[in-house]
Amino acid sequence: MKRPTIADIAQRAGVSKGAVSYALNGQPGVSEATRQRIVAIAREIGFNPNSAARALSGATAKAVGLTLCRPARILSIEPFFMGLISGFEAELAARSYALTLQVVATPEHEIEVYRRWWGERRVDGVFVSDLRENDVRIAVLQELQLPAVVIGGPGNTGTIAQIWSDDAGAVTEAVRYLVALGHRRIARVGGLPDLLHTQTRTRAFNEVCASLGIDNAVTVPSDYTGEEGGRATRRLLIGADRPTAIIFDNDVMAVAGLAVAQEMGLNVPADLSIVAWDDSPLCSLVHPPLTALSRDISEYGAHAARQLLAAVAGERVTNAEAGTAHLTPRGSTAPPRQP
């Protein structure tokens, strides 16, 4: 089956290719009557502009890219990225932008992919996640002048806009809540320590604990996987000064932590309170359902997509905070059992 082109439409309408192009793109240069006739024909024969031809003649590729830099076994279970992608799509689909995905192994590999996408003119812009300190990707994106939006921050990203959620505010709320419940020994199982938002959370966690007189507030670094999260939890629970509450940096680790506590015969929440970060359906799935720091990840993604499309359109995009995760108390938090 042959794809219809503007030449086909031009022939049918008895006009030139140029006229068809003007008509379909809402450009001046054709009369309203002709435009409507052309649009009607285009619809009738099911015309879709060849994206390659369009991209080649200097217009945009109508596609944006996302690289995922996590091992497959984490990606499959980590709900965050799929939520983000759903959010992207809501905005992208509405403007007929495609999303191009690539799973990469390392930030260096990621840079290669950016260079290739740029050289191939495959994407008009990219989403960048997992911002690090002095992130090497930023310089490359600026050198290529590839429009981008950084998801996570705030950090130093030069002219590239960022969008982040208020991690410090969220962790502060969680700690205050636990302290209000009567907890004095609070620990945290953190995400990958070299990610900027992990550092933000750690700093805020330490500050709020200090300000509330919680001295031995400890953060155990982890990597977002269930295995590591479970191990970290076990290490915390066999220590001398066992915490009565643990905040986890994602929900997968929180679920793993819950399983470890149960396996050790601890009652959640009586013996141990658990707070999860990011409130995917996972949190309400387990027993007891997990108290979580909820944020609308889909909306977070949609916001980022709007930013990126604006950047692609050449608008100046400013950094934005996408709101604070708020605490959703469920069955996994309670006052600590009196010793």
Next chain:
Amino acid sequence: MKRPTIADIAQRAGVSKGAVSYALNGQPGVSEATRQRIVAIAREIGFNPNSAARALSGATAKAVGLTLCRPARILSIEPFFMGLISGFEAELAARSYALTLQVVATPEHEIEVYRRWWGERRVDGVFVSDLRENDVRIAVLQELQLPAVVIGGPGNTGTIAQIWSDDAGAVTEAVRYLVALGHRRIARVGGLPDLLHTQTRTRAFNEVCASLGIDNAVTVPSDYTGEEGGRATRRLLIGADRPTAIIFDNDVMAVAGLAVAQEMGLNVPADLSIVAWDDSPLCSLVHPPLTALSRDISEYGAHAARQLLAAVAGERVTNAEAGTAHLTPRGSTAPPRQP
């Protein structure tokens, strides 16, 4: 920064554009010495062929598409698709193919996306998942002659190749195992009932139960979400003839079922054995860890990608079974408590 083109290379090497194209594509028509000189220059200046130009001159778009037809709240937590995508990527990245993703709401919307992708020449082929009976998408793909691979089956897909895993064999193994443990009252919480592989599983489940003398083998239809899976489990557990074992069609529902059992004061596995389908990290995360029907979803995806790339290359691709999920016993299954 200007993107280097073959014209730049041609000028540097003192040859014509055509020679450069032949050299870089491994076509005959240039001497080995010239080829190496050209390749060296291309590497030096960081040349990447403009994908739009390449696609426009009749070659392939070097991209394949995947549509995801599930609500965002399911996608975010369902590990299956991310596992599949990781598997795709392993093959696609090796051959510099891009993966274009689109989240859709309905099969009709999905068809629209296929038509648009085809018209735009955006993709060379597509992955099709969630095969239904008399699936409307198949006819459209055949009409468009858009190369495709169906993931799931077997079913009637005409000239379009399928790849599936042996669902019947897997459910048979699970039921035999439970019966060997001493279970006589076995239920199943199924996936979306109009999906072909759900029907395959249901048929096989009924058959093996009948052959083993399990009369009241019941399948409760569900939709792969934790909420529905939990509700279905609750309905089964409050019935008069409570099952002693339940097989779930995915791991998310199994985890939700476990939570429901625990919330009802039942001990897993003593009072209720649980078998999950698809063994994502989720299964070993909860307590007790779930016995699961494991299959290598990444490899499944990689296999599908190889098939699709072959189909894109014009090879005749035959249907293939990608292996049977095998039972991985963990802590959620045991002989039933004697009444």
Next chain:
DNA sequence: AGAACTTACTGAACCGGATAAGTGACGTGA
């Protein structure tokens, strides 16, 4: 030695849109 063939290229057309420049018809004002 000359025809026939191979090798290693060159030049130009082509893909399907976007767009700048050109053109003829018509209306308008002095």
Next chain:
DNA sequence: TCACGTCACTTATCCGGTTCAGTAAGTTCT
């Protein structure tokens, strides 16, 4: 009435690759 401007187009060029049809050398065969 004629210069001028505007409208509604047409024509031609461009984007950056691929590929087909030459073509000028060198090689082989008789």
